[in-house]
Amino acid sequence: MNEVIKVTDLSFEYPDGTRALNAFSMTIFKGETVGIIGPNGAGKSTLLLHLNGIHGLDDQVPPSVRIEGIPVTRRNIAEIRKKVGIVFQDPDDQLFTPTVFDDVAFGPLNEGMRKEEIPKIVRASLKKVGMEACINRTSHHLSFGEKKKISLATILSCSPSILILDEPTGNLDPHSRREFISLIKSLELTILIATHDLELVLELCHRVLIINRGQNIASGDSRTALSNGPLMEENGLEIPLSLRT
Amino acid sequence: MHHAFLDRYAYLESFVHKLDPRMKLIAFFLLLLSIVLHDVLYPRLFIIYAAMISVLLFISRIPLSFILRKARSISLISVLIALPLPFFTAGEKLFSVSLPGGFALSISRPGMVLFLNVLGKSFLSILLLILLFNSTKFPDLLKAFERLKVPAVMVLILNFFYRYIFVLIDDMERMLVAMKSRGPRMGKFALFKTLGAILGNLFLRSFERAERVYMAMQARNFNGKMHTLQSFSISGGDLAFFFCVLLAITGVRFI
Numbered sequence: 295m296n297e298v299i300k301v302t303d304l305s306f307e308y309p310d311g312t313r314a315l316n317a318f319s320m321t322i323f324k325g326e327t328v329g330i331i332g333p334n335g336a337g338k339s340t341l342l343l344h345l346n347g348i349h350g351l352d353d354q355v356p357p358s359v360r361i362e363g364i365p366v367t368r369r370n371i372a373e374i375r376k377k378v379g380i381v382f383q384d385p386d387d388q389l390f391t392p393t394v395f396d397d398v399a400f401g402p403l404n405e406g407m408r409k410e411e412i413p414k415i416v417r418a419s420l421k422k423v424g425m426e427a428c429i430n431r432t433s434h435h436l437s438f439g440e441k442k443k444i445s446l447a448t449i450l451s452c453s454p455s456i457l458i459l460d461e462p463t464g465n466l467d468p469h470s471r472r473e474f475i476s477l478i479k480s481l482e483l484t485i486l487i488a489t490h491d492l493e494l495v496l497e498l499c500h501r502v503l504i505i506n507r508g509q510n511i512a513s514g515d516s517r518t519a520l521s522n523g524p525l526m527e528e529n530g531l532e533i534p535l536s537l538r539t
Numbered sequence: 540m541h542h543a544f545l546d547r548y549a550y551l552e553s554f555v556h557k558l559d560p561r562m563k564l565i566a567f568f569l570l571l572l573s574i575v576l577h578d579v580l581y582p583r584l585f586i587i588y589a590a591m592i593s594v595l596l597f598i599s600r601i602p603l604s605f606i607l608r609k610a611r612s613i614s615l616i617s618v619l620i621a622l623p624l625p626f627f628t629a630g631e632k633l634f635s636v637s638l639p640g641g642f643a644l645s646i647s648r649p650g651m652v653l654f655l656n657v658l659g660k661s662f663l664s665i666l667l668l669i670l671l672f673n674s675t676k677f678p679d680l681l682k683a684f685e686r687l688k689v690p691a692v693m694v695l696i697l698n699f700f701y702r703y704i705f706v707l708i709d710d711m712e713r714m715l716v717a718m719k720s721r722g723p724r725m726g727k728f729a730l731f732k733t734l735g736a737i738l739g740n741l742f743l744r745s746f747e748r749a750e751r752v753y754m755a756m757q758a759r760n761f762n763g764k765m766h767t768l769q770s771f772s773i774s775g776g777d778l779a780f781f782f783c784v785l786l787a788i789t790g791v792r793f794i
Contacts, residue, residue: 348754372760380758386706387751392678392698396767401759403766412768432678434705452759 296324297363298456298484299345304358305508306340306350314340316508322456322484329495329516330488332505333530338488339383341505342458345486346378347371361456376405379454383461385441389433394420394444397433401452419451420444423477439470446477457483463491492520492534504529548601548673554776555599555674560683562777566784567671571664573788579652580659584791591787592666599674609669610662617661624657625650677701682769695765703748710744711737 299322306315314337322328330338343349344359347366357365361377364370379401382388391397398416407415420426423443428436436444442462449457462478463471471494478485478498489495495502495516502519504511506529512519519525521537549556555563574580574588596606628650635645672680681701684694714737725733 343754346758348757375758375760380755382751382755382758384751386703387748388755390699390702390752390756391767392681392701396678399768400756400761400766403768404760404762409768432676433702448759 297321298324298361299486300360301341301344302358302360304341304344304350306337306344308340314508315344318505318508318510320503320510320513322486324484325482326501327478327485327487327499329499329502330486330505331490331492331495331502331531332511336505336530337508338505339460340508342380342460342486342488345456345458346375346380372405376452377454378456378458379449379452380458381445381449381460381462383464385438385445388445388448389441392432394425394428394431394433394436397444397448398429398451401448405452415451419447422450422480423447424473439466439473442466442470442474443477446474450481455483456486457481458486458488460488461491462487462489463494464489492531493536496520496534496536504531506530546672546675546677548599548605549676551600551674553598553600553674554780555595555670557776558674558780559771559773559777560675560679561686561771562773562781563671563675564680564683564687566781567667570784570788571667573791574663574667575660577660580656584794585659585663587791587794588663592663592670596666596670599670601670601673606666606669606673610665613665613669614658614662617658617665621654621657621661624654628653679769679771682767682771685765685767686769686771691765698765699752703745706748707741707745711741714740 299320301318301320304315304318305313307313316337318337318341330341332338340349344366345361347359347368350357350359350366351368351371353368357367359366361374364373364377366374389397391400395416398419399412402412402415403409417426417429420429423446425440425443425447428440428444433441433444459478462474466474471491475494475497478487485498487495487499499516501513502516503513504519504525511529512525517537520534523533526533570588570591577584580588596603625646626644628647630647630649632645633648633651635643637643675683678701681694681698684697685691718733718737722729722733
């Protein structure tokens with residue numbers, strides 16, 4: 295199997311001295327859907343922000359993250375960000391231009407795609423998430439569920455090979471959650487999901503990675519890991535309802 | 540949450556709404572300059588300009604009550620600014636009252652002319668701006684600014700303002716609800732103290748949001764320059780409108 299993400303001994307400290315990651319290592323293979331779970335403040339979001347070089351671009355330190363073999367460094371950053379798309383937790387952070395069209399076109403325009411191609415790409419990306427009808431709407435008129443789907447479209451328009459989702463089902467009503475899960479299922483990408491929604495992990499992820507105090511505690515088959523009571527409890531988690539006997 | 544949108548009537552479909560935003564912006568700006576640059580806005584000039592703007596307002600189909608309500612609240616500021624003019628401008632006295640202590644309050648003719656002049660010009664300008672903002676979708680207006688080479692940073696700031704003002708209002712409303720539910724009968728002092736805390740909190744939240752938005756921008760390869768696409772095209776109607784405005788403001792100069 296091809297390694298698409300390789301993180302080796304990654305440590306990170308915030309300016310206020312909080313140590314968010316502590317010699318963290320992991321490998322993700324092509325085509326996998328992996329769940330990253332752990333308690334609040336475990337370092338999940340910090341880890342995700344390292345995968346496309348938003349954090350950790352220090353020229354003095356050798357790079358600890360490689361995407362498809364390319365080290366995440368300041369020099370490679372444009373290429374890395376083209377490969378790795380992050381859908382942030384709050385869609386209001388992700389949708390920052392006044393209209394849906396401009397937001398979905400933002401990534402492709404920055405990547406220097408031809409202007410004639412852009413409307414086609416925008417339409418195709420919105421179609422993938424079933425939001426074609428919203429193309430000319432203003433973002434603040436949309437519902438939370440719609441914003442979430444359009445956030446995904448803003449990333450799909452950049453055609454990434456790796457999709458990273460930070461808490462994708464947080465604050466979604468059951469119907470929107472179901473729709474969003476079906477959407478993720480339909481994508482043929484390497485997907486990383488950081489979440490507290492353990493049922494989602496069980497349904498979507500081949501593998502799960504438990505992170506706590508900035509370290510990789512355990513990694514393995516989702517069903518086996520999630521049904522391991524002591525492991526879950528030690529790490530501020532619980533066995534999902536559907537696995538309890 | 541429900542808000543009155545900033546550009547509530549910008550989605551109507553009238554001739555004024557359909558004008559190319561760049562042409563509209565330039566034409567309105569020229570009209571505005573023409574109004575402001577008269578030495579004295581004589582009553583007949585005022586009537587001519589008011590008639591021109593009324594025609595545009597009528598075509599735009601924006602409700603008159605909405606426009607007048609908006610104009611009233613904005614005009615209040617210009618009234619307050621212009622109010623001292625009749626009292627503090629030297630010249631022939633129109634009216635004078637002596638006050639106890641040897642003081643006198645007088646209104647001068649040049650002061651009164653200046654006062655009415657400022658009021659008339661600001662009222663017409665306000666009407667014109669209300670018409671512009673309510674007949675052009677804000678995103679289109681921003682793109683027109685961009686194409687007309689308004690500095691990119693200013694356009695970006697307006698862009699974020701339009702996008703996040705509602706998010707901020709929502710944040711504030713949530714905090715106010717939380718405040719009311721915990722302190723239904725607060726004394727004045729406690730109320731001001733809490734409102735201060737809410738404003739501080741709002742500032743911190745906006746600051747943190749700005750950081751997250753910037754991360755989301757970086758994640759999509761933002762490198763400091765905002766790229767947008769627009770599909771503006773200038774039609775015969777746009778040109779005709781532009782030349783009508785040009786003709787009208789030139790004509791007014793000869794009256």
